[in-house]
Amino acid sequence: MRLKKAAEQESLPSVMDLPVGGMTYAQCPALWTFFQGRTLASERMPIKVFDRSGTSHRYESGGLNGIERVDEFHRMELVKLGAREQTVEAAGALAEYFKRLFEESDEWLEFQNLSINGTTYPKGFTVKLQSGEPLWSGCSGIGLERWTAVFIAQKGPDPSKWPKAMRELYGETPRGIRFL
Numbered sequence: 001m002r003l004k005k006a007a008e009q010e011s012l013p014s015v016m017d018l019p020v021g022g023m024t025y026a027q028c029p030a031l032w033t034f035f036q037g038r039t040l041a042s043e044r045m046p047i048k049v050f051d052r053s054g055t056s057h058r059y060e061s062g063g064l065n066g067i068e069r070v071d072e073f074h075r076m077e078l079v080k081l082g083a084r085e086q087t088v089e090a091a092g093a094l095a096e097y098f099k100r101l102f103e104e105s106d107e108w109l110e111f112q113n114l115s116i117n118g119t120t121y122p123k124g125f126t127v128k129l130q131s132g133e134p135l136w137s138g139c140s141g142i143g144l145e146r147w148t149a150v151f152i153a154q155k156g157p158d159p160s161k162w163p164k165a166m167r168e169l170y171g172e173t174p175r176g177i178r179f180l
């Protein structure tokens, strides 16, 4: 390749290693590797984790279009672990917070999950509870890009029409690139 100044695609596999990892497609799998193979002390349950350690990646096909369709998003994930009742209760409390936050909005757009995943992740990553009860988990994945898309869909792209609190946070629109 160095000599010919061209990459022959057929010969690439012979000089490459096999993949040893991948980019996470969803929110919480990145966090579960931290707990993998461990047993959690019952007296510290429930555990609530706020993770914004990186990005998640997926090619979103289907019904999504425009700026709401993303291939990479900045992950913010709220994960709850505990016994069954603790996980269900934490999800209920979070649902109340979300209602308070979003019901002021007069239009609805779906943009966020709130899931009770049961034993799926603890089983998949072999994470146990000291008491011997099944460990449950729940999560809510926040995509900042998705929130932005929903906000702009409802309020429009012109900052002068946004609510005052948002205008103050946003500040001035930077000057864009101009081509001649």
Ligand SMILES: [Zn+2]
Pocket: 026, 027, 028, 029, 077, 139, 140, 141
């Ligand atoms: Zn999740």
